[in-house]
Amino acid sequence: MNAFVIEAHALAKTFGATRALAGIDLAVQRGEAVAIMGASGSGKTTLLHVLAGITAPDAGSVTFHPSAGGPVEVTALGESARSRLRRERFGFVFQQGLLIPELTAVENVALASMINGVAKKDAIPHAASWLAALGLAGMEDRRIGELSGGQAQRVAIARAQATGAEIVFADEPTGALDSHTSAEVMDALLWSTTGQGRTLVVVTHDADVAARCTRTVAVRDGRVVSSAVDA
Known part of the structure; x- marks a missing residue:
């Protein structure tokens, strides 16, 4: 099995006259939590979107290296295959x-599996088990508007994990939360990813969030300017 779960080489991307990525190389190890930091406009969110196959x-x-099967060159796939x-x-x-406000918490989580062909009768209890694991037992039937910001983010984390995702991409997952709730959400995010041997790539402005990751990658003007293992 390849030690890296995802590798990027010489990534370049422009939007009009703006150069968002200017030849970025990055490799993420399996089971690692990587924080991507940088000022607004540095290219960090574009980098996340390209790594995740959202943006070409x-x-x-x-290249994505799944735990089973051969490598997948994400950038060679068409839109439907990337989707x-x-x-x-x-x-x-x-x-x-x-999240979809018209659905309950458990329905929001189950939907990820159902889209992939899992029957509702199987997806609902699986979703409920993830909610319980993330401290939301008893809240399965609440709609999103009935949850706090931190609770809603834990629903989003459960949804991200419901399909057995090998890598989770998080874009400012604590950006709208106070410091206490932010710490709780990071607890849940790390437990459900690296705590289960999975991988996390998170874009953040928050130095406290980055400090809890394995490594911080600093981006400026579309380039990686440092990549340091956090103490």
């Missing part, structure tokens, strides 16, 4: 959660 780069390559990869192999947690 103008040049360069991203399938995101649904089946990757998990996502965003600042606002992007």
Whole structure:
């Protein structure tokens, strides 16, 4: 099994006159938690989106090494194949959660599995087990508007894990939370990823969040300027 779960080489991306990525190389080890930091406009979110197959780069390559099967060159896939990869192999947690307010907590989590063909009768108890593991037992039938910000983010974390994602991409997952709730959400995010032998890549402005990761990658002007293992 390859030691790296995802590798990027010479990534370049421009939006109009803005150069978002300027030849980035990055390799993420299996089971690692990597924080990507940088000022607004540094390219960190674009880097996350390219690694996750959300955005196609103008040049360069991203290769995903699943735990079973051969390597997958993400950047060589068409949009439908990248979409399938995101649904089946990757998990996502965003600042606002992007949960469906009309659905209950357990339905939001179960939906990730159901989209991949799992029957509702199987997806619901599996989703409920993830909610319970993340401290939300008894809240399965609450709609998102009935949850606190931290609780909603834990629902989003459960949804990211419900399909057995090998790598979770998180974009400012604690950005809208106070410091206490932020720490609780990071507890849940780390436990459900690296705590289970999975991988986390998180974009953050928060030095406290980055300090809890294995390694911090600093990005400036579309380039990696440092990559340091956190103490």
